[in-house]
Amino acid sequence: MERCRELVRPALVEAVGSLHPWTGEMAAYALGWSDTAGTPDSGGSEGKGVRQAFAVLGAEAVGADGAEAVPGAVAVELVHTFSLLHDDIMDGDALRRQRPAVWKAYGTGPAVLAGDALLAQAVTTLAEAPGRHAASAVRCFCRTLNALVSGQAQDLRFEHRPWYGPGAVGPEQYRSMAEHKTGALLGCAVALGAVLGGAPDRTVTTLERAGRHLGLAFQAVDDILGIWGDPAVTGKPVHADLRRGKKTYPMLAALAGGGRAAHELAALLDPPQLLDHEAAAHVAALVEELGGRTATRHEARRHLDIARRALRDASLAHTAVQQLDMLFTYVLDRTR
Template sequence: MPYGHGVAVGGVLKRSRELVRPALVEAVGRLHPWTGEMAAYALGWSDASGTPGRGGSEGKGVRQALAVLGAEAVGADGGVAVAGAVAVELVHTFSLMHDDIMDGDGLRRQRPAVWKAYGTGPAVLAGDAIHALAVQCLAEAPGPFTGDAVRRLCGTLNALVSGQAEDLRFERHPWSGTGAVGPDQYRSMAEDKTGALLGCAIALGATLGGAPSATVAVLERAGRQLGVAFQVVDDLLGIWGDPAVTGKPVHGDLRLRKKTYPVLAALAGTGAAARELAVLLDSPEPFDSATATRAAALVEEAGGRAATREEARRHLDAARHGLREVPLAPGAAADLDALFAYLLDRSW
């Protein structure tokens, strides 16, 4: 992506963070001190001792930016979307906390995950508290569109659970034959697990900005397409990403034998590399470094890496096309388009 777009997106993310941050801080301050401390740690505001500003990453704030831009794209002031932005940022935070526990991931943003820093039980409790807080913050937003916004968020929460349930169930499916996970099942899972919240973020901004339901629906679909693209790129990074950037070990997803898109695409091939990969994945032996390296090479040789890049590009194109289906404010539409492209430009 051209450098100028990256600079422009950086400005959008910064502006959105500055707009939303005071309300997000106020919301977290309403939690019990202990769960609030864990929330602050998860958000990158403090370390595990509760000391502010030490070693944490706040993340890029993409979802809150999508909410703000969703309002601006339909001609409203971005400030009307703050409650929605807070809600999606909190939902994203609690979902990561719970996902790390379910997946056994000990690192998040290059430091111990919340469950590693505080314990599994406390992390579950803090995630529950943040979940409830997200709904409460949105439900308390003033204006005539709050009810619609809360219903949309609740639907998204159900979609997130469905996507995570499918992802976990995939672990029980065989690698080939009857019951194997296919591309359509993967896309459905990714759209719920990742796309639902991205689509909700834009849709909440548009809803709170008073947009017609047809416009909201188009923007939500675009966000869902973006989410599938984002997830398959995340799968690439889970195999070939730089640990210094991802905060996770190289070939981490392969070591866990996760059914990611590059692996599924590679197994769909008929050549020798696909067959050897299937034998490796079916082996009861744990993957050591050499085996994981060989598996990654086989995924690439069987076409899994190239197919995943193409899949990401296809869904990104669909997402960007969606922004042209309804009339939007030109400046905000351009910012959304640049942000969509930026999300796929992650060393993939």
């Protein structure tokens, strides 16, 4: 990931530098480059860079130079940052990467504006990509943007649906949401690299499918970290998802098991309420007792295996596939 980040970084800095100074300052803060005064921040986290790496490796996997994918890598990184800015507002998350979220640091209105600026710049960057594949890349990107909105809409509506009984969220509905909200952008990242690298449609489709399944694995691990992650590593409060009452895979899997513990868990969740530390810890223990963490880990591995099979079935450059496989392993084993 470090190699890919170094390749993409100059173009990413240029893209952010082209924004209005105020939105550019907020974007730099969101990316972990600076503090709220615009001063370079050595303690800021730039994030994992997974999507950038996927774009570069997508091009290399189809035999192209990784540099061909840089506009796609910049676009997915900008839109990922945009989605985090807006998600933090919608979810009421006050922290992001162990610092105040942009909306807490600058205000809600400015954070929305900064997100809008990042989205516009992402599309512009891709539309202005050199070569003859920019139009195809933009079409792929716009399909993904629609999927992201659909996934976020599903996620928000889940909050108003019951935990069990008629109208409850089922595992398949949850997977649909996760594929749109998380899988689509990872699939798009690797697909953009392939598109900009001149790959045929069939290869692009295969790589996008692999990325989408990796995204489902990524979301499953995120769900585990949202309940059991170490706040010092994740940068979010302990039991963050539980306190908000988010319908995540471990919770749904735990409730699906039935029995005394499942009924106790359901009683704690209905009616919806903001759980205090003690109640959240009890819920987390019940979810683990009911196999929610184990089931979610199995879900992550299942989608990871599907993604790996998709890569094996395609005719791709061996070295790039090896590096993609290393990224797949990182997704499963990450702690933040």
